[in-house]
Amino acid sequence: MTIAVTDTAPTEAIATETVLSVDAMGGDNGPATVVAGLALFLGKCPDAKVILHGPETELSPLLTAKNLTNSVTIHDASEVVKMSDKPSSVVRNGKKTSMWSAIEAVRSGQAQVCVSCGNTGGLMAMSMLRLRKAEGVNRPAIACLWPSHNPSGFNVMLDAGADIRADQDDLLAYAMMGASYARNGLDITRPRVGLLNVGVEKHKGRAELKVAHELIAGAADAGDFEYIGFVEGGDLPSDRVDVIVTDGFTGNVALKTGEGTANLIAGLLRTNLKANPLSMLGAILAQGALKRLRKKVDPRGVNGGVFLGLNHTVIKSHGSADPTGVAAAISLAYRLAQSGFSDKLAARVASAVSLAQDTRDETDAKS
Amino acid sequence: MTIAVTDTAPTEAIATETVLSVDAMGGDNGPATVVAGLALFLGKCPDAKVILHGPETELSPLLTAKNLTNSVTIHDASEVVKMSDKPSSVVRNGKKTSMWSAIEAVRSGQAQVCVSCGNTGGLMAMSMLRLRKAEGVNRPAIACLWPSHNPSGFNVMLDAGADIRADQDDLLAYAMMGASYARNGLDITRPRVGLLNVGVEKHKGRAELKVAHELIAGAADAGDFEYIGFVEGGDLPSDRVDVIVTDGFTGNVALKTGEGTANLIAGLLRTNLKANPLSMLGAILAQGALKRLRKKVDPRGVNGGVFLGLNHTVIKSHGSADPTGVAAAISLAYRLAQSGFSDKLAARVASAVSLAQDTRDETDAKS
Numbered sequence: 023m024t025i026a027v028t029d030t031a032p033t034e035a036i037a038t039e040t041v042l043s044v045d046a047m048g049g050d051n052g053p054a055t056v057v058a059g060l061a062l063f064l065g066k067c068p069d070a071k072v073i074l075h076g077p078e079t080e081l082s083p084l085l086t087a088k089n090l091t092n093s094v095t096i097h098d099a100s101e102v103v104k105m106s107d108k109p110s111s112v113v114r115n116g117k118k119t120s121m122w123s124a125i126e127a128v129r130s131g132q133a134q135v136c137v138s139c140g141n142t143g144g145l146m147a148m149s150m151l152r153l154r155k156a157e158g159v160n161r162p163a164i165a166c167l168w169p170s171h172n173p174s175g176f177n178v179m180l181d182a183g184a185d186i187r188a189d190q191d192d193l194l195a196y197a198m199m200g201a202s203y204a205r206n207g208l209d210i211t212r213p214r215v216g217l218l219n220v221g222v223e224k225h226k227g228r229a230e231l232k233v234a235h236e237l238i239a240g241a242a243d244a245g246d247f248e249y250i251g252f253v254e255g256g257d258l259p260s261d262r263v264d265v266i267v268t269d270g271f272t273g274n275v276a277l278k279t280g281e282g283t284a285n286l287i288a289g290l291l292r293t294n295l296k297a298n299p300l301s302m303l304g305a306i307l308a309q310g311a312l313k314r315l316r317k318k319v320d321p322r323g324v325n326g327g328v329f330l331g332l333n334h335t336v337i338k339s340h341g342s343a344d345p346t347g348v349a350a351a352i353s354l355a356y357r358l359a360q361s362g363f364s365d366k367l368a369a370r371v372a373s374a375v376s377l378a379q380d381t382r383d384e385t386d387a388k389s
Numbered sequence: 390m391t392i393a394v395t396d397t398a399p400t401e402a403i404a405t406e407t408v409l410s411v412d413a414m415g416g417d418n419g420p421a422t423v424v425a426g427l428a429l430f431l432g433k434c435p436d437a438k439v440i441l442h443g444p445e446t447e448l449s450p451l452l453t454a455k456n457l458t459n460s461v462t463i464h465d466a467s468e469v470v471k472m473s474d475k476p477s478s479v480v481r482n483g484k485k486t487s488m489w490s491a492i493e494a495v496r497s498g499q500a501q502v503c504v505s506c507g508n509t510g511g512l513m514a515m516s517m518l519r520l521r522k523a524e525g526v527n528r529p530a531i532a533c534l535w536p537s538h539n540p541s542g543f544n545v546m547l548d549a550g551a552d553i554r555a556d557q558d559d560l561l562a563y564a565m566m567g568a569s570y571a572r573n574g575l576d577i578t579r580p581r582v583g584l585l586n587v588g589v590e591k592h593k594g595r596a597e598l599k600v601a602h603e604l605i606a607g608a609a610d611a612g613d614f615e616y617i618g619f620v621e622g623g624d625l626p627s628d629r630v631d632v633i634v635t636d637g638f639t640g641n642v643a644l645k646t647g648e649g650t651a652n653l654i655a656g657l658l659r660t661n662l663k664a665n666p667l668s669m670l671g672a673i674l675a676q677g678a679l680k681r682l683r684k685k686v687d688p689r690g691v692n693g694g695v696f697l698g699l700n701h702t703v704i705k706s707h708g709s710a711d712p713t714g715v716a717a718a719i720s721l722a723y724r725l726a727q728s729g730f731s732d733k734l735a736a737r738v739a740s741a742v743s744l745a746q747d748t749r750d751e752t753d754a755k756s
Contacts, residue, residue: 108592143593169653183587186595220550220641225475228553228638255645259653268642271595274587275639276646278622283650286536286626287682291658294678301678308671311661315654 039071040359042352043133045124046076047102048140050342056139057084059348063356064093066349070356073127075099075120099123103144105341112144113151121145125152128334134359137326137351139339146184146329146338153332156368161185161192162331163270164338165203166277171261174208179258179266182327183274193217193234193267194241199330199367200265201247206366207328207358210264212246216253218268218276226252238267288316326351328358335364406438407726409719410500412491413443414469415507417709423506424451426715430723431460433716437723440494442466442487466490470511472708479511480518488512492519495701501726504693504718506706513551513696513705520699523735528552528559529698530637531705532570533644538628541575546625546633549694550641560584560601560634561608566697566734567632568614573733574695574725577631579613583620585635585643593619605634655683693718695725702731 044060046053053076060072071093074081078098085091099120103112116122121140127133129152138145146162155162163181170177180200181188188196197215204213217235219227224235235252242249253263255276268276291312295305305312329336335358339351358364411427413420420443427439438460441448445465452458466487470479483489488507494500496519505512513529522529530548537544547567548555555563564582571580584602586594591602602619609616620630622643635643658679662672672679696703702725706718725731 106590171653171656186587218642220553220638223473255642255647256649256652258646259649271587272639272642275585275622275635276642279625279643279646280622280650282623282626283647284654285623286538287651287654289538290682291678294682295675297678297681301675304671304673304675304678306671308662308668308675311658311664311668311671314664315657315661 039069040356041071041073041133042355042359043073043124043127043136044075044352045120045136045138045140046074046081047099047120048105048138048341049339049348050105050139051344053081054084055343055345056348057081057088057090058345059343059352060094061088061090062345062349063352064090067353067356068093071095072352073097073124073133075123075127076102077120097123097127103140103148105141107141107144109141109143109147112141113147116144116148121148122152125149125336128336129153134335134364135355136334136336137339137355138336139341139343139348139351141341142183142327142338145336149329149332149334149336153334153336156331156333159195159199159331161188161195162329163188163192163196163199164273164327165200165330166327168258168266168277168280170259172264173261174210176208177258177260177264177266178204178208178213179268179273179277180330181268181270181273182277183270184329186269186271186274188230188269190230190233190237193230193269194237195331196267197238197247197249197265198241198245200267201245202367203328203330204264205246206361206363208264212248213264214248214250214262215242215265215267216250216257216263218257218266218272219252219254222252222254224252234267326354328354330367333364333368335359335367406436407723408438408440408500409722409726410440410491410494410503411442411719412487412503412505412507413441413448414466414487415472415505415708416706416715417472417506418711420448421451422710422712423715424448424455424457425712426710426719427461428455428457429712429716430719431457434720434723435460438462439719440464440491440500442490442494443469444487464490464494470507470515472508474508474511476508476510476514479508480514483511483515488515489519492516492703495703496520501702501731502722503701503703504706504722505703506708506710506715506718508708509550509694509705512703516696516699516703520701520703523698523700526562526566526698528555528562529696530555530559530563530566531640531694532567532697533694535625535633535644535647537626539631540628541577543575544625544627544631544633545571545575545580546635546640546644547697548635548637548640549644550637551696553636553638553641555597555636557597557600557604560597560636561604562698563634564605564614564616564632565608565612567634568612569734570695570697571631572613573728573730575631579615580631581615581617581629582609582632582634583617583624583630585633585639586619586621589619589621591619601634693721695721697734700731700735702726702734 046056075097101118103119103121128136164184165180166182167176201213204210239249327338337355413423442464468485470486470488495503531551532547533549534543568580571577606616694705
């Protein structure tokens with residue numbers, strides 16, 4: 023069942039069915055967890071096809087045990103990118119890894135969207151090398167969905183950790199990419215964009231944030247979004263903004279802080295409800311409500327950071343994702359693949375960036 | 390009842406009773422909220438004395454209405470630091486403000502700890518100008534308490550937003566100050582200190598973090614804490630660390646993100662429990678458990694960022710604090726005043742810094 027990985031784009035007859043490329047290796051919990059997640063996903067979307075990347079001898083029995091051999095094809099890849107590998111070494115020495123193979127499958131057009139639980143830095147470096155940055159993008163970003171008070175139930179935050187730095191131009195590009203993702207992924211016609219800072223007052227924050235503030239405000243019309251100015255950490259789940267823009271260091275800390283806080287509260291809720299028979303009875307009566315709450319804020323339900331700013335879509339699943347989390351990331355990949363998101367995003371960002379450039383040239387000419 | 394503010398330290402006979410200096414002005418909700426918070430606090434600690442700073446004509450009727458005139462003395466100050474005032478202008482033009490007056494009361498020794506709901510930047514700038522930085526401290530920091538799985542129920546995080554920058558030496562000083570605060574404030578003999586980053590691997594993060602990583606590790610014995618290395622946002626509430634060190638930009642975003650997440654979940658819990666009669670009944674039976682949970686994670690319960698690294702202790706209460714939040718900040722001030730925290734901290738930081746300096750000199754001599 024092994025198919026040779028081709029490095030050239032197929033000339034014609036790209037399958038019209040939805041094919042996902044899934045890296046089976048590199049997650050904290052090993053390939054059995056990824057295959058278990060695949061089984062959950064395929065139970066809900068039986069028409070999807072999946073190319074699974076990793077050592078065939080290891081993956082084949084797992085697929086057979088879950089009865090997935092009809093939907094899943096293995097691309098044999100003997101090596102694995104480890105969590106501790108540095109991005110630079112992954113790029114240099116990673117050609118035989120399952121991650122490389124998974125990226126090649128979207129590059130060659132065999133699959134539409136790639137999913138990996140592996141090392142974020144390695145995945146981003148390899149994706150940049152093989153898929154190349156989209157026109158007008160200097161630093162690609164990872165966008166994540168944040169549970170919020172908005173009607174869609176989510177806000178978009180980026181960068182969630184692709185790069186620990188972001189200058190003013192990167193933040194501008196993030197605003198455009200995030201708005202485009204919110205428009206295409208969450209069906210928000212004119213997304214409201216906010217720039218994350220330590221206060222909403224104009225004089226607050228680092229120098230590059232003050233410049234980005236002006237740049238994003240100036241590009242709002244061209245990028246077809248509404249710029250609402252600085253927002254704070256407390257606005258991440260708020261309904262006054264749809265897209266929150268920040269550098270990848272701050273975004274990563276915020277994301278993990280939000281997850282940690284949600285887990286803390288869930289744990290305390292469990293402990294307190296078990297404290298006495300009366301509250302246990304109450305918890306049983308309210309279990310439907312508690313389950314809905316859990317589903318809403320469970321980080322596994324929104325697992326999957328989307329790399330924005332490349333020529334194909336790559337989804338980074340949480341390294342410690344369990345089968346439910348893996349299934350969520352693959353489901354997100356399926357939705358995006360079906361909507362033709364990659365092409366739409368690239369077109370929109372390219373046009374938005376060139377429009378913004380026009381605006382800046384115009385401003386320069388006037389001044 | 391107005392007492393002239395003296396600018397000189399009293400020569401002798403400093404009152405042995407616990408006196409707190411409270412800025413009545415500058416919060417989002419005005420002096421009535423501060424006085425209501427004072428009333429809550431004094432209901433629990435009737436022996437405490439308070440100097441309240443603000444326009445006497447405005448404060449006097451509020452105190453009379455709450456029957457607080459026996460415990461509270463007014464220091465008349467006609468002007469108010471506004472939330473929108475820049476720190477530089479506050480320092481230049483703020484001499485007649487209630488905030489200045491509140492700081493002067495601890496500077497002169499009339500009170501032991503100062504509390505203000507006002508503009509954080511202004512309060513920090515004014516505190517630095519009038520109280521001066523403690524020996525060995527370049528950038529003072531704001532330490533906040535974070536609800537956690539630890540036995541004490543809290544972790545210490547700093548800097549929560551005193552300064553948007555922190556270099557490697559500042560991060561080292563934060564580790565020492567945070568450990569000292571955890572030891573004195575939370576009774577943890579040998580606190581575990583972690584440095585906030587986007588991953589626990591050594592090669593991750595910004596350059597200054599890698600240097601700080603080495604510096605803090607080297608100073609652990611001298612500072613009498615255990616250094617556990619890099620931690621992530623998800624560790625803020627964890628029980629594997631007691632003190633989390635970060636720059637004030639990241640810390641501020643994390644703090645507000647945690648609060649926002651807690652508020653989101655509380656709101657969703659309320660909505661879901663009201664969704665049908667069965668879950669409403671469940672909620673009534675479990676209300677004791679839910680109340681304990683709310684108390685544990687309610688940001689108002691841990692209101693009060695402590696300025697560390699000055700020659701006196703200043704507590705910044707949340708600008709939007711309600712009476713419960715104000716009372717929490719004043720209660721924290723009372724506990725710290727009673728423990729003689731300011732002097733202990735200064736002594737510990739000074740000795741730790743000089744010990745660390747010795748260690749560094751030794752290392753330099755060896756290398």
